[in-house]
Amino acid sequence: MSSGQWIEACEVDDIEVEDVIRFDHEDRTFAIYRTEKGDFFASDGYCTHEKFHLSNGLVMGNVIECPKHNGRFDIATGQAKRAPVCVDLKTYPVKIEADKVYIQI
Amino acid sequence: MKDYGMVIVGAGEAGARAAVELRTQGWTGAITMIGNERWHPYERPPLSKHQLYEAGEPAPTTILGSDRLNEHNIGLLTSDAAVRINRQAHNVELVSGIQVPYERLLLATGANPRKLSVQGNAAEEMLYLRTFADAIRIREQLQPGKRVAVIGGGFIGLEVAASAVTKGCEVTLVEVAPRILMRGVPEQIAVMVEERHRAAGVKFKIGVMIESVDKEVSGEYVISLADGTTVNCDVIITGIGAIPEMTLAVTSELEVDNGVKVSELLVTSDPDIFAAGDCCSFPHPLYGGKRIRLEAWRNAQDQGTHVAGNMLGAAVPYSALPWFWSDQYDQTLQVAGLSETTDTTVERDLGEAGKLFFHVATDGRLVSVSGMGPSGGIAKEFRLAEMLIEKQVRPELAALSDPSRRLKELLRA
Numbered sequence: 001m002s003s004g005q006w007i008e009a010c011e012v013d014d015i016e017v018e019d020v021i022r023f024d025h026e027d028r029t030f031a032i033y034r035t036e037k038g039d040f041f042a043s044d045g046y047c048t049h050e051k052f053h054l055s056n057g058l059v060m061g062n063v064i065e066c067p068k069h070n071g072r073f074d075i076a077t078g079q080a081k082r083a084p085v086c087v088d089l090k091t092y093p094v095k096i097e098a099d100k101v102y103i104q105i
Numbered sequence: 106m107k108d109y110g111m112v113i114v115g116a117g118e119a120g121a122r123a124a125v126e127l128r129t130q131g132w133t134g135a136i137t138m139i140g141n142e143r144w145h146p147y148e149r150p151p152l153s154k155h156q157l158y159e160a161g162e163p164a165p166t167t168i169l170g171s172d173r174l175n176e177h178n179i180g181l182l183t184s185d186a187a188v189r190i191n192r193q194a195h196n197v198e199l200v201s202g203i204q205v206p207y208e209r210l211l212l213a214t215g216a217n218p219r220k221l222s223v224q225g226n227a228a229e230e231m232l233y234l235r236t237f238a239d240a241i242r243i244r245e246q247l248q249p250g251k252r253v254a255v256i257g258g259g260f261i262g263l264e265v266a267a268s269a270v271t272k273g274c275e276v277t278l279v280e281v282a283p284r285i286l287m288r289g290v291p292e293q294i295a296v297m298v299e300e301r302h303r304a305a306g307v308k309f310k311i312g313v314m315i316e317s318v319d320k321e322v323s324g325e326y327v328i329s330l331a332d333g334t335t336v337n338c339d340v341i342i343t344g345i346g347a348i349p350e351m352t353l354a355v356t357s358e359l360e361v362d363n364g365v366k367v368s369e370l371l372v373t374s375d376p377d378i379f380a381a382g383d384c385c386s387f388p389h390p391l392y393g394g395k396r397i398r399l400e401a402w403r404n405a406q407d408q409g410t411h412v413a414g415n416m417l418g419a420a421v422p423y424s425a426l427p428w429f430w431s432d433q434y435d436q437t438l439q440v441a442g443l444s445e446t447t448d449t450t451v452e453r454d455l456g457e458a459g460k461l462f463f464h465v466a467t468d469g470r471l472v473s474v475s476g477m478g479p480s481g482g483i484a485k486e487f488r489l490a491e492m493l494i495e496k497q498v499r500p501e502l503a504a505l506s507d508p509s510r511r512l513k514e515l516l517r518a
């Protein structure tokens with residue numbers, strides 16, 4: 001467990017406003033979000049219900065909706081917001097430097 | 106009075122969601138679920154998909170295991186069936202002889218496969234798929250090299266065909282109608298689905314009646330078709346639709362109409378008895394109160410969750426958009442809303458990500474959308490399309506067909 005390591009995930013402009021992309025690092029998958037207000041967040045890439053890519057989901061405000069069964073999470077806190085998801089999503093700190101998005105894993 | 110709890114007949118998708126939601130919404134009395142299968146409530150969609158072909162010991166995908174039943178203090182009686190509702194006495198009688206008193210009762214009894222009535226000595230040997238037990242029986246038959254006939258080109262038949270061919274079987278699908286997916290899916294998508302199946306090696310016999318199903322002394326089955334040809338095979342799996350399970354409603358003289366008849370509050374003709382999921386027909390407010398019955402996972406889940414509130418007195422109409430998905434090979438297919446043959450269909454081509462078809466009613470309202478593409482590819486656009494339908498928008502057709510025009514913008518307009 002090398003925790004606290006910052007890694008470069010993508011460019012700011014790789015993510016559309018109010019959207020999410022998938023970022024793979026080594027054998028892990030993350031989801032990186034950009035909200036309408038311009039905030040960036042990061043979480044585990046898979047839904048906690050079944051192993052499904054959240055990056056295919058829809059971002060609305062601060063909520064990501066899983067495309068598989070429409071479970072929802074708060075993207076800032078990872079909190080499970082709507083059934084069938086009941087396990088919170090793990091989130092990661094994000095920083096922006098020189099138009100690049102870094103996440104701490 | 107404390108004994109008069111909430112009672113749910115049918116421990117499936119809708120019943121399980123209702124049980125949890127009753128607790129979540131603060132009901133502190135007893136909650137009892139009665140299920141005639143031997144398992145805890147489980148998901149049916151995997152039964153026709155990976156559970157038919159994946160290696161390893163198959164197990165049902167449990168919705169409510171012992172932990173969560175205990176956590177929510179929900180009682181579950183398995184392998185026992187409700188046989189009678191005594192509406193005056195407010196109780197349900199079970200096969201085992203137990204009488205369970207209810208304050209409010211939910212019927213969440215699902216549906217049963219429609220049986221194909223056909224001539225021949227093997228008509229009773231065809232396999233059907235609804236339960237985990239059925240899936241195990243079919244799974245055992247799907248051995249590499251076996252010749253499998255699937256009767257019915259609806260979702261379940263097609264998913265079984267995909268699973269069987271994935272397993273290495275030789276598959277022939279027989280459909281009586283002029284094309285597959287006649288119910289609720291536009292022809293454009295049916296064509297894409299059929300092409301995908303043909304590419305995987307599935308053979309089709311379409312638009313032809315079945316005359317008889319016989320078993321030869323060799324053990325081989327012979328399906329004789331009206332065009333004079335036969336399909337010779339080792340196993341026959343039939344998926345020609347489902348019939349709502351409403352025996353209890355009929356015997357206790359509740360109103361029925363293509364299912365247990367409920368109002369938009371999901372209440373039956375008895376104010377203390379509710380119904381949800383595949384077993385009930387309900388009026389849909391988004392479609393002018395048209396009475397519909399769905400056989401769809403999300404509807405069962407949403408109605409189960411919704412009805413709990415109304416059982417506790419909320420009186421909120423149910424209006425969730427009908428939605429269905431199917432996975433076949435690497436493709437996912439989705440349908441939302443209800444369409445009529447008079448609708449105008451507009452195609453939105455997302456390239457590699459798949460295609461959406463919007464269905465616009467004669468009054469200009471977007472009423473339905475269907476789509477197909479690689480898993481995940483169409484998800485975002487599809488979800489936005491659903492929201493457009495829910496908002497009852499009358500979109501400009503040119504904007505729908507142009508993938509460079511963002512659907513989110515239409516939603517904001």
Ligand SMILES: Cc1cc2nc3c(=O)[nH]c(=O)nc-3n(C[C@H](O)[C@H](O)[C@H](O)COP(=O)(O)OP(=O)(O)OC[C@H]3O[C@@H](n4cnc5c(N)ncnc54)[C@H](O)[C@@H]3O)c2cc1C
Binds near residue numbers: 115117139187236403
């Ligand atoms: C093979 C298969 C694949 C599917 N795939 C998809 C899919 O990909 N996408 C999709 O949207 N939908 C799919 N569905 C549909 C979805 O699974 C159903 O809509 C959903 O399960 C309906 O839930 P329900 O609670 O109404 O009924 P069910 O889940 O059928 O539960 C009803 C339960 O009640 C029990 N019961 C009935 N009568 C009694 C009685 N008198 N006493 C006690 N118990 C009783 C039944 O045995 C059953 O266990 C699929 C269904 C099947 C069968």
Ligand code: FES
Binds near residue numbers: 085
């Ligand atoms: S996989 Fe995400 S909600 Fe089911």
